[in-house]
Amino acid sequence: AQSVTQPDIHITVSEGASLELRCNYSYGATPYLFWYVQSPGQGLQLLLKYFSGDTLVQGIKGFEAEFKRSQSSFNLRKPSVHWSDAAEYFCAVMGGNEKLTFGTGTRLTIIP
């Protein structure tokens, strides 16, 4: 069975600063990996996905993520955050059973 760990429950960054959210997965084969963002009381929006190929993937809103097989990681990055990026971020993995397994989420707070 697959699993995802997001080690940081809450991160605070200043507006304009760079951001990296950590994600580690556990799965025996090459996984499908995703990052979703959720604003309070809202649904989940897909930021980006990795299925295969180039290990650096670009997403919406200026986000990117890098798949590192050797570290079982799929960290999310953004060079300069905006106040509107404040939200809950979920990393997710899908294995061969088509089930999407989410990490526990990282809450991002932006300070002016």
Place this chain on the structure above:
Amino acid sequence: DTEVTQTPKHLVMGMTNKKSLKCEQHMGHRAMYWYKQKAKKPPELMFVYSYEKLSINESVPSRFSPECPNSSLLNLHLHALQPEDSALYLCASSRRGTSGSTYEQYFGPGTRLTVT
């Protein structure tokens, strides 16, 4: 267009009521999902429909009854719920490949359910 719509946005129901949640997508997706999300927790999968047939039931209590009347619609019928069933209910959909392969899921905004 990657829009999944859900109605109602909010629902308050008593423990003896019967109500339904509705989800709709017009992206031609042939897989649809129900998730339950409690406050400050990640979504938890409840049901998966593939080509309008129930393919996964994550041991959900029978007071939750899913229905997929056509390829665009997914319903969740609710009956005799408990207060602990109060949560955000999310619907999602995804493409299906010809070999049954699965793609990324697109989520709706959710229905906030309160059981009194």
